[in-house]
Amino acid sequence: MAESLQITQLGNPALRQQAQFVDNIQDKRLQQLIDALIATAVASNGVGIAAPQVSQSFRLFIVASRPNLRYPNAPQMEPTAMINPQIIAHSTEIVKGWEGCLSVPGIRGLVPRYQTIEVEYTSRNSKVHRQVFTDFVARIFQHEYDHLDGIVFLDRVE
């Protein structure tokens, strides 16, 4: 298991950068960053983490939903690296749900998100995926996707 990295906190400008498109997915350093992000999410009991949260301004995040103390009813899934992700379509339905952020410790907020989204992303083996996510996994995706544009959940709390 790779070592986990220090998480950039709110107030650090690195969290507000516009992250850059990933050109070479097979680059060794990028693959090591993916391993470190997964280790960091697991070590922090997170269900997701985005590269800007370790001050790496790449359009890359991990979605790692699994039931844990912080989100006991989270669905179980394999931690998945999503590279150059896009939201292709979304439901009109919007639902509010509680979110936290590893970069904003100790604070939760009620955040409106699309209930269902159709997404496209490239996985770490350079395969392009198109999938539909709903409810909590859709929420995590939208939360991480925001980080790639320097947006944090507090910006969306009504």
Ligand SMILES: O=C(NO)N[C@@H](Cc1ccccc1)C(=O)O
């Ligand atoms: O800070 C992050 N990811 O950026 N991690 C959050 C992700 C998250 C997203 C949406 C709802 C709940 C939780 C976490 O608490 O694991």
Ligand SMILES: [Zn+2]
């Ligand atoms: Zn976050």
